[in-house]
Amino acid sequence: MSTPFSTISTIASAEARRIFVSPLAWAVLAVMQLIFGFVFINMLVDYARNASMSGQFMGVADYIGGGLYGFATIILLLVMPLLTMRMFSEERKSGTLTLLLSSPASLIEIVLGKFFGLFAFMLATIALLGLMPLTLLSGTHLDVGRIAAGLLGLLLMMMSFGAAGLFVSTLTKEPTIAAVGGFGLLLAVWLIQIVGNQPVPFAAFFSYLSLIGHFESLRRGIFNSADVIYYLLFTAFFLWLAVLRLDMERN
Protein backbone atom coordinates (compact mmCIF):
# COMPACT_ATOMS: atom_id res chain seq x y z
CA MET A 1 0.00 0.00 0.00
CA SER A 2 1.43 3.32 -1.01
CA THR A 3 1.26 6.39 1.15
CA PRO A 4 -0.52 9.55 -0.06
CA PHE A 5 2.81 11.34 -0.16
CA SER A 6 4.47 8.81 -2.43
CA THR A 7 1.47 8.74 -4.77
CA ILE A 8 1.41 12.54 -5.00
CA SER A 9 5.14 12.71 -5.65
CA THR A 10 4.91 9.98 -8.30
CA ILE A 11 2.20 11.88 -10.15
CA ALA A 12 3.97 15.21 -9.64
CA SER A 13 7.30 14.02 -11.01
CA ALA A 14 5.66 12.39 -14.05
CA GLU A 15 3.68 15.57 -14.61
CA ALA A 16 6.76 17.77 -14.34
CA ARG A 17 8.58 15.49 -16.75
CA ARG A 18 5.73 15.69 -19.23
CA ILE A 19 5.67 19.48 -18.93
CA PHE A 20 9.39 19.76 -19.62
CA VAL A 21 9.56 17.23 -22.45
CA SER A 22 6.88 19.17 -24.29
CA PRO A 23 8.06 22.02 -26.49
CA LEU A 24 5.26 24.19 -25.12
CA ALA A 25 6.93 24.77 -21.76
CA TRP A 26 10.24 25.71 -23.36
CA ALA A 27 8.60 27.98 -25.89
CA VAL A 28 6.66 29.69 -23.11
CA LEU A 29 9.77 30.09 -20.96
CA ALA A 30 11.79 31.43 -23.89
CA VAL A 31 9.19 33.99 -24.93
CA MET A 32 8.65 35.06 -21.33
CA GLN A 33 12.36 35.48 -20.78
CA LEU A 34 12.65 37.56 -23.93
CA ILE A 35 9.89 39.89 -22.81
CA PHE A 36 11.12 40.09 -19.21
CA GLY A 37 14.65 40.72 -20.41
CA PHE A 38 13.46 43.55 -22.63
CA VAL A 39 11.45 45.14 -19.80
CA PHE A 40 14.37 44.69 -17.39
CA ILE A 41 16.91 46.38 -19.66
CA ASN A 42 14.42 49.11 -20.42
CA MET A 43 13.92 49.83 -16.73
CA LEU A 44 17.61 49.63 -16.02
CA VAL A 45 18.37 52.24 -18.68
CA ASP A 46 15.49 54.35 -17.47
CA TYR A 47 16.74 54.21 -13.88
CA ALA A 48 20.30 55.04 -14.87
CA ARG A 49 19.20 58.04 -16.88
CA ASN A 50 17.07 59.43 -14.05
CA ALA A 51 19.51 58.51 -11.31
CA SER A 52 19.12 61.95 -9.76
CA MET A 53 15.48 61.44 -8.83
CA SER A 54 16.23 58.23 -6.99
CA GLY A 55 17.97 58.17 -3.67
CA GLN A 56 16.22 57.86 -0.39
CA PHE A 57 12.69 57.45 -1.79
CA MET A 58 13.18 54.96 -4.57
CA GLY A 59 15.90 52.30 -4.51
CA VAL A 60 17.05 50.21 -7.41
CA ALA A 61 15.39 47.09 -6.03
CA ASP A 62 12.15 49.00 -5.71
CA TYR A 63 12.19 50.48 -9.16
CA ILE A 64 13.49 47.59 -11.16
CA GLY A 65 12.40 44.65 -9.05
CA GLY A 66 8.98 46.08 -8.31
CA GLY A 67 8.40 47.29 -11.84
CA LEU A 68 9.52 44.07 -13.43
CA TYR A 69 7.43 41.91 -11.13
CA GLY A 70 4.39 44.10 -11.55
CA PHE A 71 4.69 43.64 -15.27
CA ALA A 72 5.34 39.92 -14.88
CA THR A 73 1.92 39.37 -13.30
CA ILE A 74 0.23 40.39 -16.55
CA ILE A 75 2.39 38.05 -18.62
CA LEU A 76 1.80 35.20 -16.18
CA LEU A 77 -1.93 35.79 -16.32
CA LEU A 78 -1.68 35.10 -20.05
CA VAL A 79 0.74 32.21 -19.77
CA MET A 80 -0.52 30.07 -16.90
CA PRO A 81 -3.78 29.02 -18.61
CA LEU A 82 -1.66 27.76 -21.53
CA LEU A 83 0.16 25.40 -19.21
CA THR A 84 -2.82 24.28 -17.19
CA MET A 85 -5.06 23.74 -20.22
CA ARG A 86 -3.50 20.37 -20.95
CA MET A 87 -3.52 18.99 -17.48
CA PHE A 88 -6.96 17.43 -17.42
CA SER A 89 -8.63 18.25 -20.72
CA GLU A 90 -5.93 16.73 -22.87
CA GLU A 91 -5.79 13.67 -20.65
CA ARG A 92 -9.51 13.29 -20.99
CA LYS A 93 -9.38 13.73 -24.74
CA SER A 94 -6.62 11.16 -25.23
CA GLY A 95 -8.13 8.75 -22.71
CA THR A 96 -5.10 8.76 -20.41
CA LEU A 97 -7.16 10.11 -17.53
CA THR A 98 -8.39 6.53 -17.13
CA LEU A 99 -4.90 5.49 -16.10
CA LEU A 100 -5.14 7.82 -13.12
CA LEU A 101 -8.76 7.06 -12.34
CA SER A 102 -8.32 3.29 -12.39
CA SER A 103 -5.13 3.43 -10.31
CA PRO A 104 -5.28 3.27 -6.53
CA ALA A 105 -4.82 7.05 -6.26
CA SER A 106 -7.56 9.19 -4.75
CA LEU A 107 -8.88 12.23 -6.57
CA ILE A 108 -7.21 14.52 -4.03
CA GLU A 109 -3.87 12.84 -4.69
CA ILE A 110 -4.37 13.14 -8.44
CA VAL A 111 -5.21 16.85 -8.29
CA LEU A 112 -2.40 17.63 -5.85
CA GLY A 113 0.04 15.58 -7.93
CA LYS A 114 -0.84 17.56 -11.02
CA PHE A 115 -0.57 20.82 -9.10
CA PHE A 116 2.87 20.03 -7.70
CA GLY A 117 4.00 18.94 -11.16
CA LEU A 118 3.02 22.38 -12.35
CA PHE A 119 4.84 23.81 -9.36
CA ALA A 120 8.12 22.76 -10.96
CA PHE A 121 7.35 25.02 -13.87
CA MET A 122 6.47 27.87 -11.51
CA LEU A 123 9.81 27.47 -9.73
CA ALA A 124 11.64 27.62 -13.06
CA THR A 125 9.86 30.87 -13.90
CA ILE A 126 10.64 32.30 -10.46
CA ALA A 127 14.29 31.35 -10.87
CA LEU A 128 14.50 33.17 -14.20
CA LEU A 129 12.78 36.23 -12.80
CA GLY A 130 14.91 36.21 -9.67
CA LEU A 131 18.24 35.92 -11.44
CA MET A 132 17.75 39.03 -13.55
CA PRO A 133 17.73 41.61 -10.74
CA LEU A 134 20.31 39.58 -8.83
CA THR A 135 22.82 40.19 -11.62
CA LEU A 136 22.85 43.79 -10.35
CA LEU A 137 24.40 42.55 -7.11
CA SER A 138 27.81 42.69 -8.79
CA GLY A 139 27.53 46.44 -9.28
CA THR A 140 25.29 47.81 -6.60
CA HIS A 141 23.75 47.22 -3.23
CA LEU A 142 20.43 45.52 -3.61
CA ASP A 143 17.62 45.15 -1.14
CA VAL A 144 17.43 41.36 -1.47
CA GLY A 145 14.54 41.23 0.99
CA ARG A 146 12.38 43.27 -1.32
CA ILE A 147 13.26 41.15 -4.29
CA ALA A 148 12.47 38.05 -2.26
CA ALA A 149 9.11 39.45 -1.13
CA GLY A 150 8.27 40.27 -4.74
CA LEU A 151 9.24 36.77 -5.87
CA LEU A 152 7.21 35.20 -3.09
CA GLY A 153 4.25 37.28 -4.20
CA LEU A 154 4.72 36.15 -7.78
CA LEU A 155 4.97 32.52 -6.73
CA LEU A 156 1.77 32.80 -4.69
CA MET A 157 0.06 34.53 -7.58
CA MET A 158 1.17 31.78 -9.96
CA MET A 159 -0.11 29.14 -7.57
CA SER A 160 -3.50 30.85 -7.62
CA PHE A 161 -3.45 31.11 -11.41
CA GLY A 162 -2.40 27.48 -11.66
CA ALA A 163 -5.11 26.20 -9.33
CA ALA A 164 -7.82 28.18 -11.14
CA GLY A 165 -6.53 26.98 -14.52
CA LEU A 166 -6.42 23.41 -13.28
CA PHE A 167 -10.04 23.63 -12.23
CA VAL A 168 -11.14 25.02 -15.61
CA SER A 169 -9.19 22.23 -17.26
CA THR A 170 -11.33 19.64 -15.46
CA LEU A 171 -14.46 21.13 -17.02
CA THR A 172 -13.81 20.38 -20.67
CA LYS A 173 -11.97 18.01 -22.95
CA GLU A 174 -10.83 20.67 -25.38
CA PRO A 175 -7.49 22.17 -24.27
CA THR A 176 -8.14 25.39 -26.17
CA ILE A 177 -11.46 25.92 -24.42
CA ALA A 178 -9.72 25.24 -21.11
CA ALA A 179 -7.14 27.91 -21.96
CA VAL A 180 -9.72 30.50 -22.97
CA GLY A 181 -11.89 29.66 -19.96
CA GLY A 182 -8.95 29.82 -17.59
CA PHE A 183 -7.87 33.14 -18.99
CA GLY A 184 -11.40 34.49 -18.71
CA LEU A 185 -11.76 33.35 -15.11
CA LEU A 186 -8.43 34.87 -14.07
CA LEU A 187 -9.17 38.13 -15.81
CA ALA A 188 -12.56 38.30 -14.11
CA VAL A 189 -11.07 37.79 -10.66
CA TRP A 190 -8.41 40.31 -11.55
CA LEU A 191 -10.91 42.91 -12.69
CA ILE A 192 -13.02 42.69 -9.56
CA GLN A 193 -10.58 45.38 -8.49
CA ILE A 194 -12.30 47.77 -10.89
CA VAL A 195 -15.65 47.07 -9.26
CA GLY A 196 -13.98 47.73 -5.93
CA ASN A 197 -12.92 51.19 -7.11
CA GLN A 198 -16.48 52.15 -8.06
CA PRO A 199 -18.90 53.65 -5.55
CA VAL A 200 -20.87 50.41 -5.16
CA PRO A 201 -22.01 48.58 -2.03
CA PHE A 202 -19.32 46.30 -0.57
CA ALA A 203 -16.66 48.01 -2.68
CA ALA A 204 -14.03 47.19 -0.07
CA PHE A 205 -15.08 43.55 -0.16
CA PHE A 206 -14.68 43.36 -3.95
CA SER A 207 -11.29 44.96 -3.93
CA TYR A 208 -10.27 42.57 -1.15
CA LEU A 209 -11.27 39.60 -3.33
CA SER A 210 -9.20 40.78 -6.26
CA LEU A 211 -5.97 38.93 -6.97
CA ILE A 212 -4.05 42.09 -7.77
CA GLY A 213 -4.59 44.01 -4.55
CA HIS A 214 -2.81 41.46 -2.40
CA PHE A 215 0.21 41.48 -4.66
CA GLU A 216 0.77 45.22 -4.31
CA SER A 217 2.10 45.14 -0.77
CA LEU A 218 4.33 42.12 -1.39
CA ARG A 219 5.69 43.85 -4.46
CA ARG A 220 6.59 46.81 -2.27
CA GLY A 221 8.36 44.45 0.10
CA ILE A 222 5.73 44.33 2.80
CA PHE A 223 5.18 40.79 3.99
CA ASN A 224 1.67 40.58 5.33
CA SER A 225 0.56 37.13 6.37
CA ALA A 226 -3.06 37.98 5.47
CA ASP A 227 -2.02 38.34 1.83
CA VAL A 228 -0.15 35.06 1.89
CA ILE A 229 -3.15 33.33 3.42
CA TYR A 230 -5.41 34.91 0.82
CA TYR A 231 -3.42 33.31 -2.01
CA LEU A 232 -3.18 29.97 -0.26
CA LEU A 233 -6.93 29.93 0.35
CA PHE A 234 -7.58 30.91 -3.25
CA THR A 235 -5.36 28.04 -4.42
CA ALA A 236 -6.93 25.51 -2.05
CA PHE A 237 -10.42 26.58 -3.04
CA PHE A 238 -9.91 25.94 -6.74
CA LEU A 239 -8.05 22.69 -6.18
CA TRP A 240 -10.97 21.57 -4.06
CA LEU A 241 -13.38 22.55 -6.84
CA ALA A 242 -11.31 20.46 -9.25
CA VAL A 243 -11.60 17.43 -6.96
CA LEU A 244 -15.37 17.94 -6.69
CA ARG A 245 -15.68 18.24 -10.42
CA LEU A 246 -13.75 15.00 -11.05
CA ASP A 247 -15.88 13.22 -8.48
CA MET A 248 -19.03 14.45 -10.21
CA GLU A 249 -17.78 13.06 -13.47
CA ARG A 250 -17.33 9.61 -11.98
CA ASN A 251 -20.98 9.58 -10.95
Next chain:
Amino acid sequence: MDNVTLIEARDLSRRYGANTAVGGLNLTLRKGEILGLLGPNGAGKSTTLKMLAGCLAPSSGSVRINGIDIAEDPKAAKAHLGYLPEQPPVYPELTVNEYLRYAAGLHGVPAIERFAAVKRAKESCGLSDVAERLIGNLSKGYQQRVGIAQAIIHQPNVVILDEPTVGLDPNQIREIRALIATLGQQHSVILSSHILPEIQAVCGRVMIINKGRAVYNEAVDQTPRISSIILGLKRAPDAAALKNIAGVTQVQALPSGLLRLSVAADADPREVLADAAASNHWGLFELRAEGKTLEEVFVELTSGEITVHESPEKSLKEAA
Protein backbone atom coordinates in the same frame (compact mmCIF):
# COMPACT_ATOMS: atom_id res chain seq x y z
CA MET B 1 -7.61 -21.41 -2.91
CA ASP B 2 -8.66 -21.83 -6.52
CA ASN B 3 -12.23 -21.03 -5.69
CA VAL B 4 -11.65 -17.49 -4.46
CA THR B 5 -14.13 -15.06 -5.96
CA LEU B 6 -12.15 -12.10 -7.21
CA ILE B 7 -14.86 -9.99 -8.78
CA GLU B 8 -18.39 -9.96 -7.62
CA ALA B 9 -20.80 -7.51 -9.19
CA ARG B 10 -24.33 -7.48 -7.87
CA ASP B 11 -27.27 -5.92 -9.63
CA LEU B 12 -25.08 -3.44 -11.43
CA SER B 13 -26.94 -0.65 -13.23
CA ARG B 14 -25.90 2.49 -14.97
CA ARG B 15 -28.30 5.04 -16.35
CA TYR B 16 -27.50 8.08 -18.45
CA GLY B 17 -30.56 10.26 -18.03
CA ALA B 18 -33.44 8.20 -19.39
CA ASN B 19 -31.10 5.73 -21.12
CA THR B 20 -30.20 2.52 -19.36
CA ALA B 21 -26.73 1.52 -20.49
CA VAL B 22 -26.46 -1.42 -18.10
CA GLY B 23 -29.31 -2.81 -16.05
CA GLY B 24 -29.28 -5.39 -13.28
CA LEU B 25 -26.09 -7.16 -14.26
CA ASN B 26 -24.60 -9.86 -12.04
CA LEU B 27 -21.11 -11.11 -12.62
CA THR B 28 -18.65 -13.27 -10.72
CA LEU B 29 -15.12 -14.12 -11.63
CA ARG B 30 -13.11 -16.74 -9.80
CA LYS B 31 -9.37 -17.00 -9.56
CA GLY B 32 -7.75 -18.37 -12.68
CA GLU B 33 -10.76 -17.78 -14.89
CA ILE B 34 -10.80 -15.95 -18.21
CA LEU B 35 -14.21 -14.46 -18.80
CA GLY B 36 -15.17 -13.17 -22.21
CA LEU B 37 -17.69 -10.38 -22.39
CA LEU B 38 -19.44 -10.54 -25.71
CA GLY B 39 -22.06 -8.32 -27.20
CA PRO B 40 -23.02 -6.24 -30.20
CA ASN B 41 -21.78 -2.68 -30.45
CA GLY B 42 -23.36 -0.46 -27.85
CA ALA B 43 -24.51 -3.36 -25.68
CA GLY B 44 -22.92 -1.91 -22.55
CA LYS B 45 -19.66 -3.87 -22.47
CA SER B 46 -17.39 -0.88 -21.98
CA THR B 47 -19.73 0.69 -19.43
CA THR B 48 -19.71 -2.55 -17.45
CA LEU B 49 -15.93 -2.76 -17.53
CA LYS B 50 -15.58 0.89 -16.51
CA MET B 51 -17.74 0.24 -13.49
CA LEU B 52 -15.78 -2.87 -12.58
CA ALA B 53 -12.55 -0.87 -12.83
CA GLY B 54 -13.94 1.88 -10.61
CA CYS B 55 -13.75 4.59 -13.28
CA LEU B 56 -17.48 5.03 -13.31
CA ALA B 57 -19.76 4.86 -10.31
CA PRO B 58 -22.76 2.59 -10.88
CA SER B 59 -26.24 4.12 -10.57
CA SER B 60 -27.11 1.18 -8.35
CA GLY B 61 -25.58 -2.11 -7.35
CA SER B 62 -22.17 -2.93 -5.97
CA VAL B 63 -18.79 -4.20 -7.10
CA ARG B 64 -16.49 -6.17 -4.82
CA ILE B 65 -12.92 -6.77 -5.84
CA ASN B 66 -11.29 -9.55 -3.86
CA GLY B 67 -14.00 -9.06 -1.25
CA ILE B 68 -13.45 -5.30 -0.95
CA ASP B 69 -16.29 -2.99 -1.92
CA ILE B 70 -14.93 -0.58 -4.52
CA ALA B 71 -17.22 2.24 -3.40
CA GLU B 72 -16.27 1.91 0.26
CA ASP B 73 -12.52 1.44 -0.05
CA PRO B 74 -11.53 2.34 -3.62
CA LYS B 75 -7.80 2.49 -2.85
CA ALA B 76 -7.60 -1.05 -1.48
CA ALA B 77 -9.91 -2.46 -4.15
CA LYS B 78 -8.11 -0.82 -7.06
CA ALA B 79 -4.78 -2.15 -5.84
CA HIS B 80 -5.98 -5.58 -7.03
CA LEU B 81 -6.97 -4.28 -10.44
CA GLY B 82 -5.28 -3.72 -13.75
CA TYR B 83 -7.38 -2.06 -16.42
CA LEU B 84 -6.85 -1.48 -20.11
CA PRO B 85 -9.57 0.82 -21.45
CA GLU B 86 -10.71 0.84 -25.07
CA GLN B 87 -8.16 3.50 -25.90
CA PRO B 88 -4.75 2.58 -24.43
CA PRO B 89 -4.02 5.27 -21.80
CA VAL B 90 -0.49 6.03 -22.95
CA TYR B 91 1.40 9.32 -23.04
CA PRO B 92 2.91 9.76 -26.51
CA GLU B 93 5.67 12.05 -25.20
CA LEU B 94 7.13 9.46 -22.83
CA THR B 95 9.31 6.48 -23.67
CA VAL B 96 8.07 2.97 -22.91
CA ASN B 97 10.45 2.72 -19.95
CA GLU B 98 9.43 6.09 -18.51
CA TYR B 99 5.78 5.32 -18.92
CA LEU B 100 5.94 1.88 -17.35
CA ARG B 101 8.02 3.20 -14.44
CA TYR B 102 5.32 5.80 -13.87
CA ALA B 103 2.53 3.21 -14.12
CA ALA B 104 4.36 1.02 -11.61
CA GLY B 105 4.68 3.91 -9.17
CA LEU B 106 1.08 4.89 -9.65
CA HIS B 107 -0.04 1.37 -8.86
CA GLY B 108 1.95 1.39 -5.66
CA VAL B 109 4.91 -0.79 -6.65
CA PRO B 110 7.63 0.09 -4.10
CA ALA B 111 10.56 2.05 -5.59
CA ILE B 112 13.09 -0.76 -5.16
CA GLU B 113 10.89 -3.27 -7.02
CA ARG B 114 9.98 -0.95 -9.89
CA PHE B 115 12.91 -1.81 -12.11
CA ALA B 116 12.15 -5.52 -11.89
CA ALA B 117 8.43 -4.92 -12.41
CA VAL B 118 9.06 -2.87 -15.55
CA LYS B 119 11.44 -5.50 -16.88
CA ARG B 120 8.97 -8.31 -16.27
CA ALA B 121 6.07 -6.44 -17.89
CA LYS B 122 8.19 -5.58 -20.91
CA GLU B 123 9.24 -9.18 -21.34
CA SER B 124 5.74 -10.59 -21.10
CA CYS B 125 4.38 -8.06 -23.56
CA GLY B 126 7.31 -8.26 -26.00
CA LEU B 127 8.36 -4.65 -25.49
CA SER B 128 12.03 -5.08 -24.63
CA ASP B 129 13.17 -4.00 -28.11
CA VAL B 130 11.25 -0.74 -28.06
CA ALA B 131 11.87 0.17 -24.41
CA GLU B 132 13.72 3.40 -25.17
CA ARG B 133 11.43 4.62 -27.92
CA LEU B 134 8.76 7.28 -27.56
CA ILE B 135 5.32 5.73 -27.30
CA GLY B 136 3.98 8.26 -29.79
CA ASN B 137 6.30 6.82 -32.47
CA LEU B 138 5.19 3.23 -31.94
CA SER B 139 2.60 1.47 -34.07
CA LYS B 140 -0.92 0.94 -32.80
CA GLY B 141 -0.14 -2.68 -32.02
CA TYR B 142 2.81 -1.76 -29.83
CA GLN B 143 0.83 0.98 -28.11
CA GLN B 144 -1.81 -1.61 -27.33
CA ARG B 145 0.89 -3.83 -25.82
CA VAL B 146 2.16 -0.92 -23.74
CA GLY B 147 -1.41 -0.53 -22.53
CA ILE B 148 -1.52 -4.19 -21.52
CA ALA B 149 1.90 -3.97 -19.87
CA GLN B 150 0.58 -1.06 -17.80
CA ALA B 151 -2.37 -3.17 -16.68
CA ILE B 152 -0.26 -6.10 -15.46
CA ILE B 153 2.81 -4.28 -14.13
CA HIS B 154 1.75 -4.52 -10.49
CA GLN B 155 0.70 -8.17 -10.90
CA PRO B 156 -2.90 -7.55 -9.97
CA ASN B 157 -5.28 -10.39 -9.20
CA VAL B 158 -7.74 -9.13 -11.75
CA VAL B 159 -6.95 -7.85 -15.23
CA ILE B 160 -9.70 -6.10 -17.16
CA LEU B 161 -9.09 -5.67 -20.87
CA ASP B 162 -11.50 -3.74 -23.04
CA GLU B 163 -11.21 -4.95 -26.64
CA PRO B 164 -7.50 -5.73 -26.36
CA THR B 165 -7.06 -6.83 -29.97
CA VAL B 166 -8.91 -4.06 -31.75
CA GLY B 167 -6.88 -2.48 -34.53
CA LEU B 168 -4.17 -5.13 -34.57
CA ASP B 169 -2.99 -7.19 -37.51
CA PRO B 170 -3.56 -10.98 -37.47
CA ASN B 171 -0.06 -11.76 -36.20
CA GLN B 172 -0.33 -9.27 -33.38
CA ILE B 173 -3.77 -10.62 -32.51
CA ARG B 174 -2.29 -14.10 -32.14
CA GLU B 175 0.48 -12.78 -29.91
CA ILE B 176 -1.92 -10.84 -27.73
CA ARG B 177 -4.17 -13.88 -27.43
CA ALA B 178 -1.25 -16.01 -26.38
CA LEU B 179 -0.33 -13.34 -23.84
CA ILE B 180 -3.88 -13.30 -22.45
CA ALA B 181 -3.86 -17.07 -22.15
CA THR B 182 -0.62 -16.90 -20.11
CA LEU B 183 -2.07 -14.10 -18.01
CA GLY B 184 -5.07 -16.28 -17.27
CA GLN B 185 -2.85 -18.80 -15.53
CA GLN B 186 -1.76 -16.41 -12.77
CA HIS B 187 -4.39 -13.68 -12.86
CA SER B 188 -8.09 -13.62 -13.52
CA VAL B 189 -8.93 -11.89 -16.75
CA ILE B 190 -12.07 -10.25 -18.07
CA LEU B 191 -11.93 -9.22 -21.68
CA SER B 192 -14.53 -7.76 -23.93
CA SER B 193 -14.80 -8.27 -27.62
CA HIS B 194 -17.28 -8.51 -30.40
CA ILE B 195 -15.14 -11.06 -32.21
CA LEU B 196 -16.51 -14.55 -31.54
CA PRO B 197 -13.49 -16.68 -32.49
CA GLU B 198 -11.39 -14.58 -30.16
CA ILE B 199 -13.59 -15.36 -27.18
CA GLN B 200 -13.67 -19.04 -28.12
CA ALA B 201 -9.92 -19.11 -28.49
CA VAL B 202 -8.97 -17.70 -25.11
CA CYS B 203 -11.91 -17.63 -22.71
CA GLY B 204 -13.03 -20.28 -20.29
CA ARG B 205 -16.40 -18.71 -19.81
CA VAL B 206 -18.45 -16.42 -21.90
CA MET B 207 -21.05 -13.86 -20.99
CA ILE B 208 -23.21 -12.31 -23.67
CA ILE B 209 -24.58 -8.86 -22.97
CA ASN B 210 -27.37 -7.36 -24.96
CA LYS B 211 -28.99 -4.01 -24.28
CA GLY B 212 -27.30 -3.79 -20.91
CA ARG B 213 -28.40 -7.22 -19.69
CA ALA B 214 -26.59 -10.51 -19.37
CA VAL B 215 -28.44 -12.92 -21.62
CA TYR B 216 -26.02 -15.85 -21.59
CA ASN B 217 -23.37 -17.00 -19.15
CA GLU B 218 -21.80 -20.41 -19.81
CA ALA B 219 -18.48 -22.15 -19.91
CA VAL B 220 -17.04 -22.24 -23.42
CA ASP B 221 -15.75 -25.81 -23.45
CA GLN B 222 -19.03 -27.21 -22.13
CA THR B 223 -20.65 -29.73 -24.51
CA PRO B 224 -22.79 -27.63 -26.78
CA ARG B 225 -26.50 -28.00 -26.32
CA ILE B 226 -28.10 -30.22 -28.92
CA SER B 227 -30.48 -28.27 -31.08
CA SER B 228 -31.21 -30.93 -33.73
CA ILE B 229 -30.16 -34.38 -34.89
CA ILE B 230 -29.23 -35.40 -38.40
CA LEU B 231 -30.45 -38.89 -39.14
CA GLY B 232 -29.73 -41.02 -42.23
CA LEU B 233 -32.02 -44.01 -42.76
CA LYS B 234 -32.06 -46.34 -45.79
CA ARG B 235 -35.66 -47.37 -45.15
CA ALA B 236 -37.17 -44.44 -43.31
CA PRO B 237 -40.56 -44.84 -41.63
CA ASP B 238 -43.10 -42.05 -41.84
CA ALA B 239 -42.59 -38.95 -39.76
CA ALA B 240 -45.22 -39.86 -37.17
CA ALA B 241 -43.25 -42.95 -36.11
CA LEU B 242 -40.17 -40.84 -35.48
CA LYS B 243 -42.13 -38.18 -33.64
CA ASN B 244 -43.32 -40.87 -31.23
CA ILE B 245 -39.80 -41.23 -29.92
CA ALA B 246 -39.40 -39.26 -26.69
CA GLY B 247 -37.65 -35.91 -27.14
CA VAL B 248 -38.27 -35.52 -30.86
CA THR B 249 -40.50 -32.58 -31.61
CA GLN B 250 -40.31 -32.18 -35.37
CA VAL B 251 -39.12 -34.09 -38.41
CA GLN B 252 -37.89 -32.40 -41.52
CA ALA B 253 -36.65 -34.08 -44.69
CA LEU B 254 -33.46 -32.61 -46.06
CA PRO B 255 -32.75 -32.51 -49.82
CA SER B 256 -29.79 -34.89 -49.42
CA GLY B 257 -32.10 -37.70 -48.25
CA LEU B 258 -31.23 -37.15 -44.62
CA LEU B 259 -33.70 -36.19 -41.93
CA ARG B 260 -33.35 -33.39 -39.44
CA LEU B 261 -35.07 -34.00 -36.13
CA SER B 262 -35.68 -31.07 -33.83
CA VAL B 263 -35.37 -32.06 -30.22
CA ALA B 264 -36.85 -30.70 -27.02
CA ALA B 265 -34.55 -28.68 -24.79
CA ASP B 266 -32.10 -30.79 -22.78
CA ALA B 267 -33.19 -34.00 -24.48
CA ASP B 268 -30.77 -36.39 -26.19
CA PRO B 269 -32.72 -39.10 -28.04
CA ARG B 270 -29.73 -40.43 -29.97
CA GLU B 271 -29.42 -43.70 -28.13
CA VAL B 272 -33.17 -44.38 -28.35
CA LEU B 273 -33.07 -43.60 -32.06
CA ALA B 274 -30.24 -46.02 -32.68
CA ASP B 275 -32.04 -48.76 -30.76
CA ALA B 276 -35.27 -48.12 -32.65
CA ALA B 277 -33.47 -48.13 -36.00
CA ALA B 278 -31.82 -51.44 -35.20
CA SER B 279 -34.95 -53.21 -33.99
CA ASN B 280 -37.12 -51.89 -36.85
CA HIS B 281 -34.50 -52.47 -39.60
CA TRP B 282 -34.59 -48.84 -40.78
CA GLY B 283 -31.06 -49.14 -42.14
CA LEU B 284 -29.28 -46.52 -40.05
CA PHE B 285 -26.24 -45.07 -41.81
CA GLU B 286 -25.81 -41.67 -40.18
CA LEU B 287 -26.62 -40.23 -36.79
CA ARG B 288 -25.10 -37.03 -35.44
CA ALA B 289 -26.05 -34.17 -33.19
CA GLU B 290 -26.00 -30.59 -34.34
CA GLY B 291 -24.93 -28.36 -31.52
CA LYS B 292 -25.48 -24.68 -31.24
CA THR B 293 -22.30 -22.84 -31.98
CA LEU B 294 -21.47 -19.75 -30.00
CA GLU B 295 -22.26 -17.77 -33.10
CA GLU B 296 -25.78 -19.21 -33.31
CA VAL B 297 -26.32 -18.55 -29.62
CA PHE B 298 -25.03 -15.03 -30.07
CA VAL B 299 -27.25 -14.26 -33.05
CA GLU B 300 -30.27 -15.80 -31.38
CA LEU B 301 -29.78 -13.89 -28.16
CA THR B 302 -28.85 -10.53 -29.57
CA SER B 303 -31.19 -10.22 -32.54
CA GLY B 304 -33.96 -7.83 -31.56
CA GLU B 305 -37.23 -9.50 -30.65
CA ILE B 306 -36.04 -12.17 -28.19
CA THR B 307 -34.55 -9.71 -25.74
CA VAL B 308 -37.58 -7.46 -25.98
CA HIS B 309 -39.74 -10.37 -24.87
CA GLU B 310 -37.31 -11.20 -22.15
CA SER B 311 -37.33 -7.84 -20.50
CA PRO B 312 -40.77 -6.29 -20.85
CA GLU B 313 -40.28 -3.89 -17.94
CA LYS B 314 -37.23 -2.43 -19.57
CA SER B 315 -38.93 -1.76 -22.90
CA LEU B 316 -41.78 -0.18 -21.02
CA LYS B 317 -39.35 2.06 -19.22
CA GLU B 318 -37.72 3.01 -22.47
CA ALA B 319 -41.06 3.88 -24.01
CA ALA B 320 -42.02 6.07 -21.08
